Amino acid sequence: MSTISSTSPATPASAPDHFVNQSYFYRWRPSFHLIAPHGWLNDPCGPGYDPKTGLYHVAFQWNPNGPDWGDIAWGHSTSVDLVSWTTSNVPCLMPSASYDCKGVFTGCLRPTGVDGKQDGTLTYVYTSVSRLPIHYTIPYTPGCESLSIATSHDEGRTWIREHYNPILPGPPEELKVTGWRDPFITSWPLAPANIRQDNILYGFLSGGIVAKTPTVFVYAVNRDNLADWKYMGPLLNVGLNFRPSRWSGDFGVNWEVANVATLTDDEGTSRTFVIIGTEGCLPMVDTASNSKDKNNNAIARHKRIQRSQLWIGLKPKTTGTDSSSALSDYGFGGIFDGGLFYAANSFWDPLSKSRVVVGWITEEDLPDDLRHHQGWSGLISLPRVLKLITIHGVKRARSTTDLKKITSYEITADLNNTATYTIRTLGIVPHSNLRKLRDKAHETKLTNVLLTTLNEDTAIISKSKAFIPLSTSRCEVDAKIAVGKDSGRVGIIIYHSLDLDIKTLLYFDPVSETFIIERPQIPESTSINHGVESVPHTLFTQVSAGNKDGDYSQTELEAEEALHIRAFYDTSVLEVFVNSRSVLSTRIYLSGTSHNRLYGIYLFAEGLKNVTTFSSESSRLLSGSVWDGLAA
Known part of the structure; x- marks a missing residue:
């Protein structure tokens, strides 16, 4: 659960027909993203797949009474494919019992058959809240958060609270916590030997220990009785505001919506990752990239709540090195999404045989007055799939001379070759079902196009081989570029106006090893935050495959990986995936009629400041496709 609230008074919202100015309701409303009928939306809750009905379920924290945080219930949506959604106009769970009268906060779903039950039961385990406020910055009130269960026997249409709720009244008495919520239940194949047991699942609750560390509280959960939880200890002790480097982010003082996933690559190697929302991050300036854009606009995160969506790769506990009782050690970590994405929640998808993640894309760049006019706030991201990425024979990064300074990778020397390394990291890619969005779209393909310096001349741009005209506000771009x-800067421009004056830039800066989004400039008087988004990113040079068993010593052919950008644009929502390991999600709020469509995509490259002409070493689009008119 995300404890976010507005200081402005709530403006009641209802169906669009009741709006005085309906144009605000639709102006920035996306078309193929999951969104509440109206009102405030935040964390996705209870995502999962029901094999009995063949339906995916995603609930979400919802205030149906207005566009501000409060009166938190659960909205509910279903889908046959994770692309097209059917959303109920009424909550599936309302704050109505004594133990959840102040809110039904984030939780998870255990669907039919997962625990051996074939009776069609769906089970929600959720955070039940009886007292407010709750926030990591104020003393924790014992009993304010508890754990409860609701079940459905009619395929998710109605939900019944269990008579024995709450199943846990609060955190262990011996702990002084900053938070304790957001239950997540899963198996854990790589669980530490000292807590590994037969016939149990593992329950994870997010929070922190006062003045010590943010953490995840680990429980053993009886597979045959989901009301039976036994505390086993904290998962990690990283300390307060742990920040290994710009590549990993600030791990804050309190964690939310922690998800644990064991991922296996094509070679059979496995690693366990924790996906976490981190609260209490310290304001920071990324000195390796620009803290301001060329128009002197501050980067976006400085105007936002100081939190992040990060991940950690666990390593087995090393005995004798830590006096705490943490069950695992920190291995390496990174930024899950560097933009407006938060509260990631996941499930195992048996159809795609993958771990699927959805998250909350916030409305916090829009000031309260405009958000109240539109009558809704926030949406759910497109579904993403997690992977363990393994790359062998890595000789260097684009600019960083010491690979080990890139702290979002596990780095080990290759066998029989001290000059190359195997690197592993968390991979994040769009779900393959999203290809269905292209079914009725118009596709334009490009191959082998030399990219040239950005030119401000409209006539020259529109006639360029690297320019693709568009006619809607819904598109996908998939481009592979040899940098x-x-x-210098290499990437994509999205034009929002016929004269090509209003534009969004998505580009890789090789010198600073950063991927950046520059949103359109808008009048300061609007108070909309269109600051610069950025996330650390690099490209790796590999030595081509040599002898077996990782011996690269007899082959010295080198090649840098291509820059691979996949971007989805939906009216005001932009989600960008780079080389399957760096992600930025953001919002773009345009006024007037310009929001009704996009006018073109342009791929560009700039030379370094000391390079005056392009040569054979210039950037080239290897392959690219643009789909205009995406529709669910």
């Missing part, structure tokens, strides 16, 4: 040695 030349003499290249």
Whole structure:
């Protein structure tokens, strides 16, 4: 659960027909993203797949009474494919019992058959809240958060609270916590030997220990009785505001919506990852990239709540090195999404045989007055799939001379070759079902196009081989670019106006090893935050495959990986995936009629400041496709 509230008074919202100015309701409303009928939306809750009905379920924290946080119930949506959604106009769970009268906060779903039950039962385990406020910055009130269960026997249409709720009244008495919520239940194949047991699942609750560390509280959960939880200890002790480097982010003082997933690559290697929302992050300036854009606009995160969506790769506990009782050690970690994405929640998808994640894309860049006019706030991201990425024979990064300074990777020397390394990290890619959005879209393909310096001349841009005209506000771009040695910024421009004056830039800066989104400039008087988004990113040079068993010593052919950008644009929502390991999600709020469509995509590259002409080392689009008119 995300404890976010507005200081402004709530403006009641209802169906669009009741709005005085309906244009505000639809102006920035996306078309193929999951969104509440109206009102405030935040964390996705209880995502999962029911094999009995063949339906995916995603609930979400919802205030149906207005566009501000409060009166938190659960909205509910179903889908046959994770692309097209049917959303109920009424909550599936309302704050009505004594133990959840102040809110039905984030939780998880255990669907039919997962625990051996074939009776069609769906089970929600959720955070039940009886007292407010709750926030990591104020003393914790014992009993304010508890754990409860609701079940459905009619395929998710209605839900019944269990008579024995709450199943846990609060955190262990011996702990002084900053928070304790957001239950997540899963198996854990790589669980530490000292807590591994037969016939149990593992329950994870998010929070922190006062003045010590944010953490995840680990429980053993009886597979045959989901009301039976036994505390086993904290998962990690990283300390307060742990920040290994710019590549990993600030791990804050309190964690929310922690998900634990064991991922296995194509070679059979497995690693366990924790996906976490981190609260209490310290304001920071990324000195390796620009803290301001060329128009002197501050980067977006400085105007936002100081939190992040991060991940950690666990490593087995090393005995004798830590006096705490943490069950695992920190291995490496990174930024799950560097933009407006938070509260990631996941489930195992038996159809795609993958771990699927959805998250909350916030409305916090829009000031309260405009958010109240539109009558809704927030939406659910497109579904993402987690992977363990393994790359062998890595010789160097684009600019960083010491690979081990890139702390979002596990780095080990390759066998029989001290000059190359195997690197592993968390991979994040769009779900393959999203290809269905292209079914009725118009596709334009490009191959082998030399990319040239950004030109401000409209006539020249529109006639360029790298320009693709568009006619809607819903598109996908998939581009692979060979980034030349003499290249500066390389990427994509999205044009929002016919005169090509209003634009969004998505580009890789090889020098600072950063992927950046520059949103359109808008009048300061609007108070909309269109600051610069950024996330650390690099490209790796590999030595081509040599002998077996990882011996690269007899082959010295080198090649840098291509820059691979996949971007989805939906009216005001932009989600960008780079090389399957760096992600930025953001919002773009345009006024007037310009929001009704996009006008074109342009792929560009700039030379370094000391390079005056392009050469064979310049950047080149290897392959690219643009789909205009995406529809669910």
